[in-house]
Amino acid sequence: MGFTVHLPTLLLLSVAINVLIGGLLWAIFRLRARQHCFRLWALACVAFAAGSLLAGSRAFIDAPWVTVFLAHLFLGLSPLLVLAGLQRFYGHSARKTRRFRHGLNAVAVGYCLTLLFAFQGDPLNARFLTALLSAAIFSVAVYGLSKLDTTPSLPVGILKVLFTMHGVLMMSQVLVIGADWLGINQLHTGFGLRLILINHILLAMATALALPLLAFTQSEQRLRIMAERDGLTGLYNRRSLFREGIRAFDNALQTQSPMAVLMMDLDHFKQINDRWGHAAGDEALRFVARTLRKELRNDDIIGRIGGEEFTVVLRISAEDDVRIITRRLLDAIANNGREIQGLPLYLSASIGGVERANRHTTFADMMIEADAALYNAKNKGRNRAEFGNLTPETTVT
Ligand SMILES: Nc1nc2c(ncn2[C@@H]2O[C@H](COP(=O)(O)OP(=O)(O)OP(=O)(O)O)[C@@H](O)[C@H]2O)c(=O)[nH]1
Numbered sequence: 238m239g240f241t242v243h244l245p246t247l248l249l250l251s252v253a254i255n256v257l258i259g260g261l262l263w264a265i266f267r268l269r270a271r272q273h274c275f276r277l278w279a280l281a282c283v284a285f286a287a288g289s290l291l292a293g294s295r296a297f298i299d300a301p302w303v304t305v306f307l308a309h310l311f312l313g314l315s316p317l318l319v320l321a322g323l324q325r326f327y328g329h330s331a332r333k334t335r336r337f338r339h340g341l342n343a344v345a346v347g348y349c350l351t352l353l354f355a356f357q358g359d360p361l362n363a364r365f366l367t368a369l370l371s372a373a374i375f376s377v378a379v380y381g382l383s384k385l386d387t388t389p390s391l392p393v394g395i396l397k398v399l400f401t402m403h404g405v406l407m408m409s410q411v412l413v414i415g416a417d418w419l420g421i422n423q424l425h426t427g428f429g430l431r432l433i434l435i436n437h438i439l440l441a442m443a444t445a446l447a448l449p450l451l452a453f454t455q456s457e458q459r460l461r462i463m464a465e466r467d468g469l470t471g472l473y474n475r476r477s478l479f480r481e482g483i484r485a486f487d488n489a490l491q492t493q494s495p496m497a498v499l500m501m502d503l504d505h506f507k508q509i510n511d512r513w514g515h516a517a518g519d520e521a522l523r524f525v526a527r528t529l530r531k532e533l534r535n536d537d538i539i540g541r542i543g544g545e546e547f548t549v550v551l552r553i554s555a556e557d558d559v560r561i562i563t564r565r566l567l568d569a570i571a572n573n574g575r576e577i578q579g580l581p582l583y584l585s586a587s588i589g590g591v592e593r594a595n596r597h598t599t600f601a602d603m604m605i606e607a608d609a610a611l612y613n614a615k616n617k618g619r620n621r622a623e624f625g626n627l628t629p630e631t632t633v634t
Pocket of ligand 1: 469502503504505506507508510514515516517518519522543544545615619
């Protein structure tokens with residue numbers, strides 16, 4: 238049983254879908270504080286739809302300037318606009334952006350001029366050029382995406398696959414036409430190109446759908462980060478620190494493994510704010526967050542649970558000595574926090590620590606004890622650590 242696709246139907250479907258997605262992207266552009274990548278992607282969809290429509294009307298209109306030249310102008314412009322949108326979306330530095338935009342403008346003008354001189358009414362010439370340009374653009378896009386160290390990774394992965402397929406398809410088109418010109422084509426050129434065109438239309442639709450997905454997953458992730466993280470330091474906020482702490486506690490309880498909680502409070506922080514201003518205080522808080530990240534392991538849970546109050550949940554092993562870790566933290570803060578951004582802040586902190594023991598039935602029990610130990614450390618003169626009850630019979634070994 239032969240498989241046939243009615244090309245005009247597919248073409249019309251692609252035009253309709255691209256116009257619809259273009260409209261959706263334009264609406265996102267209007268809604269999202271005029272984020273320009275969406276306008277560029279909307280225009281890319283419309284350019285693709287216009288190009289497809291003009292190219293498809295070749296059967297009815299005998300005007301190569303419209304059905305070949307103009308059609309391919311739109312079809313070539315479409316991937317350029319997608320690339321320009323991606324560049325805007327990931328927002329590089331102003332200088333890089335300017336250079337990139339000049340580069341894209343130069344490629345667009347070069348493409349128009351080459352098309353103008355080369356097409357000579359022959360659709361194959363125009364297809365060859367557009368395919369060559371598209372293959373190059375998709376390769377640049379894949380290269381750019383793979384250089385990005387960004388999340389969410391799923392839509393980026395989808396786009397990379399789609400762009401790679403686009404690139405390979407466009408290169409096949411170049412090769413099929415090239416082979417035909419050289420007279421070494423074993424395939425029926427019309428059939429080969431038709432197959433490529435069908436795949437290209439399907440891929441263009443998939444790409445148009447993947448672009449809003451990229452945007453929505455990114456904003457969803459931003460919202461999650463805003464809900465979970467402390468805006469000033471990027472550490473866990475109070476709520477997520479408790480959530481992660483409870484998870485770690487339950488896990489340690491189940492596996493009967495040790496863990497520790499450290500509650501840290503900066504000393505005389507009010508004086509720093511009063512003397513050097515709130516901005517210097519904020520900088521000091523960021524410095525403490527950086528220090529904690531640097532001194533602790535990646536799987537330790539670090540949060541800012543109040544103004545100048547931090548909490549760390551340590552997943553320790555039996556060999557780890559919490560006192561040594563705690564001393565290291567206090568020393569790092571006191572030694573490196575003498576001067577922050579040229580200001581003599583002389584930061585120091587106090588820590589209340591506790592190791593999980595059989596008397597703890599919940600994470601909150603550990604937090605209460607750590608808090609009491611912190612209170613103790615403050616009372617005993619600050620810049621020191623005090624620990625909860627660590628008697629051998631109650632401590633997990
Ligand atoms: N810059 C800055 N200051 C903050 C922030 N959150 C809380 N603070 C300040 O932190 C200070 C905390 O002061 P206190 O609770 O009196 O504690 P302290 O001065 O550190 O004294 P001790 O803890 O007893 O050593 C207050 O002045 C708050 O305004 C913040 O996000 N940024």
